[in-house]
Amino acid sequence: MSILGVELRRSAALGAALTTVAAGVVALYVAPGRWSTGWMALAIAIREYLILMWPLALAAGAWQGRREHRTKVGELFATTARPRAQRMLPVLGAMAITLTVAYLLVTAAGVAWIFTTDRYLPVLNVAVVTGVGVLALIGAAWLGLGIGRTLPAPATAPTLGVAGVLLVFASSFVSPDWLAAAISPIHGTSQFHHYQTIDNQVSAALAIWLAALAGTGVLLLVAGGWRARTAALVPVLLGLTVAATVVPRDPAVLDQPVDPVARELVCTDDTPTVCVSRVHATVLDALTPLAREGLAVLARMPDAPTAVHEDTTTYRLREDRPTPDGVVTIPVRIDRRGGLAHPAAVVPEIVTRLGVEYDGTCRNRNPAVERAAASWLLGREPQPDLGVEEDAETNAGAVTLWQGLRALSDDEALARVTAVRDAVLACADTTGLLSRSPR
Known part of the structure; x- marks a missing residue:
């Protein structure tokens, strides 16, 4: 716990969380009329703003991932008795904790706005949509950690930040529509009516894909050679296969579904x-x-x-x-x-x-x-x-x-x-x- 506390104070985790909160809250309050209709509208809007928060988490993870290379202590740590996977747990935990809190703080900022004016709260659906958003941020940070350690160049983090925006945006337009729903954290978040929701089966498929990305990031972070780094692609491929199997094909479920x-x-x-x-x-x-x-x-x-x-x-x-x-x-x-x-x-x-x-x-x-x-x-x-x-x-x-x-x-x-x-x-x-x- 003491090591985790050090990571929380001195790693990029706290900065990543603060940046995420700032970006999310500013995006929310630029146009509160888009989500003031209800709790589900708020949850969906925050998911849509992952187009800003997801790349920030990815870039923060990449910046943190090159820490050993930047400080030139990689060889020193390699001589210690503790396995690398064990040494990386506090880093992974710090990123996960701070970004979870960041996402929930953005949500709380929106809840404070609508708390007295909106009574209809579909608890399960809102919790699922919010949980997938949290998982998206954690997956981005862990993937960034792995990429940053694999490619420890100063340009890696900013490049990933820009690429992350493009990837999140482009993934929502992948064809067919069911594939976009399975891989894009912002698919289905453009709101066209006040009764809109996101089907829980769609959320489950997306959660599988995001967990696979996080797993790949972890394997890249702890990999000791090119074989292990190549094996890190297995979770992505497996996750994509399972997500594509789970996601529904019905257009009524994928295209702005109605909460009856x-x-x-x-x-x-x-x-x-x-x-x-x-x-x-x-x-x-x-x-x-x-x-x-x-x-x-x-x-x-x-x-x-x-x-x-x-x-x-x-x-x-x-x-x-x-x-x-x-x-x-x-x-x-x-x-x-x-x-x-x-x-x-x-x-x-x-x-x-x-x-x-x-x-x-x-x-x-x-x-x-x-x-x-x-x-x-x-x-x-x-x-x-x-x-x-x-x-x-x-x-x-x-x-x-x-x-x-x-x-x-x-x-x-x-x-x-x-x-x-x-x-x-x-x-x-x-x-x-x-x-x-x-x-």
Whole structure:
């Protein structure tokens, strides 16, 4: 233990840990909105930032690995009675301990940000994703130790640092996709929806590969000749074979898999019902009054919707999830603090489609007519659809139709707006339904 303590204080282990913590925390807080949606999002984001932390650990290990060559004590130590493998244990232990603590400190920095705003914690999955990230750092450091001892040149560490970035990035694009999942520590960490997870079987395959890399590093570190160094390649080859056997081939498991529990709806106890996904349960209280205000606006029309649900469709996976009758779906956005983002947009998003779900199959919809009708219900002038390319005349036409509605009595205007809603439901042409002389 005293030798391990010396290694912890005087080797590159402490510096590697501090550098890793700095890189990880800075990367996290540059864009907290990417992971403020929940615990799994945080765990996945930290794994993604291994593109920075993994090369740093690799380079630190390589720098430490050339210590005996740098201090010219290799021959002296070779004359001692203790086997080299035994002498290297404190070095390996120091690197493993400090980098484990470093990864957990980066995680703790993120947890401090979301602790009070996120309730859904899939303990097993988060622990597995985090554990694989820790193993990735240890494997990188141990591999660097072995390479640094085998190639004890001053340029080895910085070269490995640069090469590590390229390797981590390139490995995530290896084809086929299942092979990338088995060897890349950042595969599957680009987040496309809030219910995303990493399958435990994928994590198991990656853990096997990372353990094999660590084993190769250890063998290189303790090898006494070229035969032993050649034999150090065996763990890599064996680990790759086993990982490729274990990793699943199903694209639904490999390509942004969905956590079904995270996507389950959590609803209000009273009516009108408002529901959000379990991972967004903390914003239900903030969303409910806004959603009910939107339903109240739609309630001016007969047979209006009576509930608002979060749209949990993941379009990237081309899902077709039917909406129950009487329900309006809206996206729920989370801000960088884990609260409800863009609350002012909730009511317009509920009203803008007149309570009718848009599935893209109806080609008779007239955006200017629908926008004018929704704007009349909202009591405001039509606004351009920001972020969407549209005909320059669309909003101008909507303003003209809206002005025509305002000139009518409320009963007549409401009847025409309701006719537009009914035409949309029937997938009929809405053109002319708001004009003074409807066809």
